[in-house]
Amino acid sequence: MTARYVALLRAVNLGATRRVSMPRLREVLTERGHGAVRTHLASGNVLLESPLPEVELAADVSAAIAEEFSLDVPVVVRTAQELAAVLAADPLGHVATDPSRYSVTFFPEPPAPERVAAAPSAEGGEYALRGRELYVWLPDGFQASAMGSWKWDRILGVAGTNRNWNTVRKLVELTR
Structure with a gap:
């Protein structure tokens, strides 16, 4: 079953370092099988649909960032209902x-x-x-x-x- 999530990235795009391109991140997460991927602001807010449970999704998003941007970025995930x-x-x-x-x-x-x-x-x-x-x-x-x-x-x-x-x-x- 697919759930709607918000993935919150810690400490990205706060200055010249730890840069994560939100358009590229959307592409990467879509390629990894997540649906309806969209971002809000450049500060690391990703909305997406995924069949993965929360802990696995956080690990997957963090791994995608490590692979694509060579950054170790902690990710915290909440379902749409939890955020509400x-x-x-x-x-x-x-x-x-x-x-x-x-x-x-x-x-x-x-x-x-x-x-x-x-x-x-x-x-x-x-x-x-x-x-x-x-x-x-x-x-x-x-x-x-x-x-x-x-x-x-x-x-x-x-x-x-x-x-x-x-x-x-x-x-x-x-x-x-």
Whole structure:
């Protein structure tokens, strides 16, 4: 059975290095048998249909990038339904007034409970961890907030990839 997914690539096209051509990536993923492949923005958001389960799909997309672009790029995958649930959950929606300063970090698996319990108190914003997603609201922006520079992968022991609320909304819209 084929499912609709969003593959979120970590740390691509952020500068002159780690460049991944989205048009070429679409071609490569289509050649690998995935359907309805499309991208949103150059920051590594891929919408596609695949019969593979989530973990295998993440590995396949990562392998395709390694083979085609010689880059080791972690990939986090969510089904269209899971992504819609992230948007619907919106635990900080009651305080987040600017979607460009509200974001979600997507993890491949939930952080260990002991790491979550040891996470520091919010500074200059708020955060909420819900399963495999970390919602972060920084009213003064990432640059002006101490919390904006926190290394969440070190704090929580698992690496993820971050998208602002506008991008999350758009990805949900594109999966419908």
